[in-house]
Every structure is written in structure tokens, then in C-alpha cells.
Amino acid sequence: MNEPGPRSASRNTISWTTDLIDCLIVGAGPAGLTAALYLRRFHRSVVLADAGLSRARYIERSHNLPGFPDGMPGPELLGRLRRQVADVNGSLLETEITGISARPGGGFEVRTADTSIEARTVLIATGVVDKAPILPGLEEVVRRGLVRQCPICDGHEHTGQRIAVLGDGPHAQREAMFISHFSRPVHLVGLAAPALPSGDGERFNAAVQDGRVKAYGSPVAQACLQADGSIGLELRDGTALCVDVIYAALGCQPRSALAQPLGAEQDEVGHLVVDPHCATSVPGLYAAGDVVSALDQLAVAMGHGAIAATAIHRHCLESAPHPEPAARPAALPRMAAARPSVPQAASVESASAR
């Protein structure tokens, strides 16, 4: 069988000399880019497709990525990973994948709006969408970077500061308890309902009683950035409080819809369930990064990418012997090494205060 290679390639179209590439990776965030790097270094034919919405592009400067003691901005990390993949002739289609179906003879057909690609394996590395609060006055606070999403990422930087958690129900309660390790009391304010002790039962009640969390009996009405750089929050019952930073605790939506028609197992939130090799319940379909039920972190996403790529390489070795070195796939359309742009706002999907 001929090895795959491009007849033509442009931003959104690609045509191949044969019907199967080794792997189609959906998503060029840290997980997908790491997998592409590993797979190309295994001499595998790989195409990365990306819609340009990596969560990492929101990271002003990450301080918990091992190996970067001075911190690493998310867009710079993505740019470096792209360059590294480009150096091993990785291929990037800057386009959205619209559907994936199983091929009758094995493998998958992967569709964009104007073309389709056939692949022995598919790696879903599509990430998640953060749900962000909508609240009068909050836009300016978001613009100043004072609404955070992830205390695992940057709780350390806010140690000892005045912190509010915005959100409802047990998820927000758990987030407030987690953050109270960095600073206390954490002010837990409901968006839609009062944040009274209830949901997480005894643990939450204990956190309120011993002063780690202060839960407010009225939902928030509005926010405003104050002259000294702090954030004013006004509750519907007129209570006012002043904090240094807000954590939004509204959860996220995994981008796992592409895997649904294939029957891949998901958890109750929509994360893809994988085994220790990042294999989903569908043979040949792998998943890595935030879209998987795991810790949503750069280091984890890159680790998943490495694990998934190695498992995919093994899958290809078992399902089709690797060609002689001389017949290995030549350069596919070379991917752009351009640095992704930094977005203005840190939210894509929103939950409103009612």
C-alpha cells in the first residue's frame, strides 16, 4: 500500500495519495500538539486539525508548569509546541472537525466542512469550555484578569488575599473549601441562589462553622472595579463586600460531542472515559487532555498526549506492520508555527445571574 502523502494542501483542503493516515488528532492544544510531536517522531503520518480555541491561550503566565521557573505564558507555550511539531514536519489543518464515523473496513472517516480524511486512529484532544458568570459590572473585572478559573493553577499567587467564590450548589461549596487552604475566610456568594450551608453536608457546614468559608444568604447583584484595584460586590439584600480576586465556580463543558455518535463512554459531566493508555471504549479512538476526566492542567494534558501517542503507535504496529524506513511517510503539509493570538475575554460559554 502506498504511504499517505499530500497532492495538494491549503488552509482548509487536503487530498491524499492513499486512503488512510495513521492518526488524525482533533485539537492542537498542549495535549494534541504533544501527541503530534511523539507520533511524528515515531514516523507516523499524522494530521492535526484545530479550531484555534485552546484554553491555554488565556494563560497570562503559568507558574506551575514544571521546568519554567520564570513562568510561561500560554500563547508562548503553544507557539513553542507548534514550532517543535513543525520541525518534525507535523501537519496542521486550521479548521473545525464536524463529524467522525467508523469506516466499514476499520479506522475512521473524519469530516470538515469541505473535505474528509480517513485515519486508522483518532485522538480527541478537544478540551473543555469554561462556564463564566455574567454579572453587571463584571466585564471590567474580567478584563483586569481578576476573575480566575482554576485555584490549582494560581491559588498560590493569591495566598492571603481576600477571595470570593461565585457559584451555586455543591461544586461552588467544594471550590470554596479547596481555596480556603490559600486564604480564609473565603467569601462564597451565590449567583442564582443564596450560598447557605446545605449541599456538601457536614464538611461544608464544618468549614462555615470554623470560619474557613463565609457563606452569604443572598445572591450577588453586581460587581464593580474600585479605584484601588479591589473588587466591590453588592448582594441583592444590600450587603457589600470587597475582595482582591474572584474565582468563578461554574464548572465546564467537555467538548466531547464528536465522540458521542461513535458510542464512546462518557461520565456524567460529558468527559470521555479512558483507560490508563488514553484509549476510549471505542477501539482506535483515543482521548487526551481536559476532555478526559482528569486534572485539567497543562502538565497532565502533555502527559496524556505522550501516553496516547505511544498507545496509538503500538495500535498501528499491531494492526498494520510499519513500512521499511525508506518508505516512511515524507513530509505531509507542513504546519504553521505561528503564535496563537491572545483573546480579549476569558469566557466562551456563560451562565447568568438571575
Ligand SMILES: Cc1cc2nc3c(=O)[nH]c(=O)nc-3n(C[C@H](O)[C@H](O)[C@H](O)COP(=O)(O)OP(=O)(O)OC[C@H]3O[C@@H](n4cnc5c(N)ncnc54)[C@H](O)[C@@H]3O)c2cc1C
Ligand atoms: C484562565 C486559565 C488559566 C489557566 N492556567 C493554567 C496554569 O497556570 N497551569 C496549568 O497547568 N493549567 C492552566 N490552565 C488549564 C490549561 O489551559 C488546560 O489544562 C490545557 O490547555 C488543556 O489542554 P488541552 O490540549 O486538553 O485542551 P485545549 O488547550 O483547550 O485545546 C483544545 C483544542 O481543541 C480544539 N478543538 C475543539 N474542538 C474542535 C473541533 N471540533 N475541531 C477542531 N479543533 C477543535 C480547540 O479549538 C483547541 O484549540 C488554565 C486555564 C485557563 C482557562
